[in-house]
Each structure stands twice: as C-alpha cells, then as structure tokens.
Amino acid sequence: MPAARESGRCFTCRIEMPGNQIKRCGRCKGPQYCSEQCQLADWPSHKGSCQRQTVWYDKYRACEDGSIHEGRLELITWPSPTEGTGWGACLLEEADDLKRKFETQFNGDQNKFFKYWPQGFRWTCCGTDGGMTWGCDHHGTGKKPCTCDYCRAGTPLPDDIYRERSATRYGLRLERGPDPRS
Structure with a gap:
C-alpha cells in the first residue's frame, strides 16, 4: 500500500490521519486506510469493486473523509x-x-x-x-x-x-x- 500526500480519514475506522500515514489499496489506489488491519477488515466489501485502474478518474474516487465516489x-x-x-x-x-x-x-x-x-x-x-x-x-x-x-x-x-x-x-x-x- 503506497503512501499518499494528502490528509484524510480511514475508510474503515474513520480516524483522521496526516498525509504521511495514509495508505491506499495497492491494487486500485481507491480507499484510504490508517493500517493494514483496517484494509483487511474492509476487504470483504471492497473486493467486489477493486480492480486495476481502468478509467482515468479512478484515482480521484477517494475523498478526504474516507468515502468513495461510486x-x-x-x-x-x-x-x-x-x-x-x-x-x-x-x-x-x-x-x-x-x-x-x-x-x-x-x-x-x-x-x-x-x-x-x-x-x-x-x-x-x-x-x-x-x-x-x-x-x-x-x-x-x-x-x-x-x-x-x-x-x-x-x-x-x-x-x-x-x-x-x-x-x-x-x-x-x-x-x-x-x-x-x-
């Protein structure tokens, strides 16, 4: 999971994170997480929509509050x-x-x-x-x-x-x- 630069909230636990601590799904670069544990906890609901980036705007789906544009x-x-x-x-x-x-x-x-x-x-x-x-x-x-x-x-x-x-x-x-x- 590569780190991003902006700040935001974890998609799973909703905790606020500084930019140097945000981690994103390594496959689709979508949701942001505070830890690997939160990413694993979200995987059952995320795996159906997780795909390698296929359209140019996929990288913009994740919001600062941790929600995702669908x-x-x-x-x-x-x-x-x-x-x-x-x-x-x-x-x-x-x-x-x-x-x-x-x-x-x-x-x-x-x-x-x-x-x-x-x-x-x-x-x-x-x-x-x-x-x-x-x-x-x-x-x-x-x-x-x-x-x-x-x-x-x-x-x-x-x-x-x-x-x-x-x-x-x-x-x-x-x-x-x-x-x-x-």
Missing part, C-alpha cells in the same frame, strides 16, 4: 441558466474559450483537463463537482453508509437542497435519504 466523473457540457454557466461549468461568457482550450491545448484529454479545471466535472453518484473532495453524499445508494450530517441525523435532505437546480445535478436522480445505515 459513479462516473463526467465533463459538464451543458449550460445552467440558473447559475449563468456554460460548457465546463464556467461563466457563460468564458465557455467558448474554455471549450477551445480543452480541444486545442489539452487535445480533448479529460484526464489532463481535469487537473486544470476540476470544477468543470461532476460525480454522477452524488452530483458534486469534481473539485470537491470532502465526501460523496449518496444518501443510501453506496456500498458504505452515507456520512453526511442529514443521514447521520436520520433526516431526509430539505427541499432547498434536494431540489437544487445546478449544472452538477442536471439530469441526475439523486436519493433524498436518510441512509438507514448511517
């Missing part, structure tokens, strides 16, 4: 009139320039473009943008219990959050919760 990371290519954003979830006036940069400077390579503009992507499991690394609020659809405050309190998302209209949630049918396992 959806796809996709480039936002649609406008959001409520936010005034266009292609790449940037200001409408800058969308054409950003798209041109993606096509010319990055040659359409989403992996390279993600490093430059992570907020232009979204996770399909929770509707958060690619630049947010604090957790996947899946509200009951993931392999592990959701760790958001609403699920832990046993309450569903309030209307103003659940019905939020944004580029990152466009076209997704997200769970409202609460996750009964939280």
Whole structure:
C-alpha cells in the first residue's frame, strides 16, 4: 500500500490521519486506510469493486473523509441558466474559450483537463463537482453508509437542497435519504 500526500480519514475506522500515514489499496489506489488491519477488515466489501485502474478518474474516487465516489466523473457540457454557466461549468461568457482550450491545448484529454479545471466535472453518484473532495453524499445508494450530517441525523435532505437546480445535478436522480445505515 503506497503512501499518499494528502490528509484524510480511514475508510474503515474513520480516524483522521496526516498525509504521511495514509495508505491506499495497492491494487486500485481507491480507499484510504490508517493500517493494514483496517484494509483487511474492509476487504470483504471492497473486493467486489477493486480492480486495476481502468478509467482515468479512478484515482480521484477517494475523498478526504474516507468515502468513495461510486459513479462516473463526467465533463459538464451543458449550460445552467440558473447559475449563468456554460460548457465546463464556467461563466457563460468564458465557455467558448474554455471549450477551445480543452480541444486545442489539452487535445480533448479529460484526464489532463481535469487537473486544470476540476470544477468543470461532476460525480454522477452524488452530483458534486469534481473539485470537491470532502465526501460523496449518496444518501443510501453506496456500498458504505452515507456520512453526511442529514443521514447521520436520520433526516431526509430539505427541499432547498434536494431540489437544487445546478449544472452538477442536471439530469441526475439523486436519493433524498436518510441512509438507514448511517
């Protein structure tokens, strides 16, 4: 299990760890653990999803709080009139320039473009943008219990959050919760 640089929480025991102590699954580089014991304890639930990296965004699935995104990371290519954003979830006036940069400077390579503009992507499991690394609020659809405050309190998302209209949630049918396992 190679060490990572960022700080975060153990996926199994939820303990906070400094960056030099984080260990990740050596095969898929996904979940982060505080020890080999925690990795072994999580293996029965993790082994079904553990694969060698096959898509470019697999290395970004693990969040700082120890949760894992289980959806796809996709480039936002649609406008959001409520936010005034266009292609790449940037200001409408800058969308054409950003798209041109993606096509010319990055040659359409989403992996390279993600490093430059992570907020232009979204996770399909929770509707958060690619630049947010604090957790996947899946509200009951993931392999592990959701760790958001609403699920832990046993309450569903309030209307103003659940019905939020944004580029990152466009076209997704997200769970409202609460996750009964939280």
